[in-house]
Amino acid sequence: MTHGGTVDPTDARILLELTEHPRATTLALADRVGISRNTAQARLARMERDTLASFERRVPPAVLGYPLTAFITAAVTQRRLDEVAAALATVPEVLEVHGISGPVDLMIHVVARDADDLYRVAGRILAIPGVERTNTALVMRQLVDYRITPLLRQEAEPGEADATSE
């Protein structure tokens, strides 16, 4: 059964295998997970189509010459969120934008070539009509690399009681 998501334990096991071998063959995945090749193929195709996020997430900005990462929070004029978002989408260095709760409205994930470039990108964002004020937090260090295997393993376990994360 799924824990309120769309991925069941079999899919979770396929995904765990893919974290270790992203370009594993369908046959290899089937063998490791213990399902038939046809099932592996069908499930993989379905996850590629419906479940998995874009491959772009695997491309580190640093390898493209953008080693600086920063989070810019922004307060936005009321009711102009959508047009601000549209303007932000035209800035190549903006990777992702979340609308968040609290005193500021947006969390903007940006990258830059260096400190000067970050200044330029931040200035460009502040210049967008509707952006009232911003604050930039530069990422100094990655303390915990992105990982989701703990949650994947929870889903992958057969017969597990709900959410015993400790």
Place this chain on the structure above:
Amino acid sequence: MTHGGTVDPTDARILLELTEHPRATTLALADRVGISRNTAQARLARMERDTLASFERRVPPAVLGYPLTAFITAAVTQRRLDEVAAALATVPEVLEVHGISGPVDLMIHVVARDADDLYRVAGRILAIPGVERTNTALVMRQLVDYRITPLLRQEAEPGEADATSE
């Protein structure tokens, strides 16, 4: 030439093809990029080994039953960053932790099943020795989905003048 990164225009073109077809065959990639099959294979193997981030980044937490995303900022007792980071790494719902500049020290990317669960996760983080105070910003909406193709396209273009991002 590379723009200060480790990926050259040919690699960038391979990556662009992979954003459209993540499980494309090496032969298909070679054809689309216009390089030989051996070269495609060698470059792909090298990027899988040295360049690309983990496949885990493609797994959306929501499909595992964690539809809520939040960013928790935390101020930490001086000199205890590493042990706090180590403790955070033991919390499955913590996906990623950045050390940032400014009045707070950490940006913690977490997920939760629902509001109650977020409360529990935030409480668990605040309970870590060395975490002095936290602030939770709940993601209400994704305004710009993660994308890096604008930067990839810049690198993929042959003969382009430096960084004409506009």
Place this chain on the structure above:
DNA sequence: CCCGAGCTTGAGCAGATTGCTCAATTTCGG
């Protein structure tokens, strides 16, 4: 300008994998 290291190419080939169909079986929810 020349040279050499490194990269790329195309050919080749045995083995592996894929994409798909199909009938039979199993699973699971109503």
Place this chain on the structure above:
DNA sequence: CCGAAATTGAGCAATCTGCTCAAGCTCGGG
């Protein structure tokens, strides 16, 4: 208990992979 959906295993032609090898190209250093 029943029926829909999922899974399985078999099968097969087509495609792909992994790798070697020799030849050619690119590019940086001397």
